[in-house]
Amino acid sequence: MKFSKATNYALHTMLFLVAAAPDKHIGVQQLAERQSVSPTYLSKILTKLVKAGMIESASGANGGYRLKRSWEDISFLDIIHAIEGTASLFDCDFNHGPDCLIQLVMVEAEDEMETYLKNKKMSDLARTVKLSKISL
Amino acid sequence: MKFSKATNYALHTMLFLVAAAPDKHIGVQQLAERQSVSPTYLSKILTKLVKAGMIESASGANGGYRLKRSWEDISFLDIIHAIEGTASLFDCDFNHGPDCLIQLVMVEAEDEMETYLKNKKMSDLARTVKLSKISL
DNA sequence: GCGTGATTACTCGGATACAAGATGTCCGAGTTTGAGCGG
């Protein structure tokens, strides 16, 4: 039970894009270098974000990744779901029927976390970054 | 990012003990049979709960597991922590210094879930079970 | 100067390798209960 490193990479990449370059194409190499990951691996992760519609990629020289138009509303939850999938964190696959009390509690708990993450927008965070000049 | 099956087994076992037999020793075989797990594997899981001080084991004939005296206050979180460990779900192990904004958000989100789970006591759930006669 | 082709700098996607953790099994050792047996 841990968030994967891939999620960490995705979150940091998105925060960087939102805070530093909302409209420019940034090459995977540059993005990977900041986080000490191999470019090919990061590319795999970012492909998921592309499929989720948050960013778009341009191939060829001077290519790279760029935010899509509607990036203002992207939340932490969006990114996490894109990387980790949307499946429930807990499944009681016994045959108690669908109303396993434990399952209900766990799903509730998960919802608590998710609503928090849903309300945390990347753009809010980016504003904080700019104000306090924190390095990414 | 998923809760392990072991957590599921642990939660169900605890709920069963609290709801059905708060003071008797129950053999691992019987507990394992209910959940279609091998007894040796379940025993490994329950050992963790023993070390966490929630239940105690008695060896020998008619042995088994039994709740400890102070079982009234056991929460979901206690059990989950005993099985999954108490480490944070997310760690940004870059060298941004300790105040990585993303890390802060994720820890906050985790706290949301944990406080919910901390307030869900097993004994509350057991009461519901008895009232509604739901099968475990 | 202008089109055309080659080169370069990129991303994309599949195949593959590797490591770690979750899951599950096996077996020997220790422990308690209870039955059997002899005095």
Place this chain on the structure above:
DNA sequence: CCGCTCAAACTCGGACATCTTGTATCCGAGTAATCACGC
């Protein structure tokens, strides 16, 4: 009826096998910009 021994039922813990998943690399293919060259 009492006490001793022994077998049975049980848990404990370590060692091991297996499976899945996360992490990462490699490479061939495709694509867009740019450069070079010939007309």
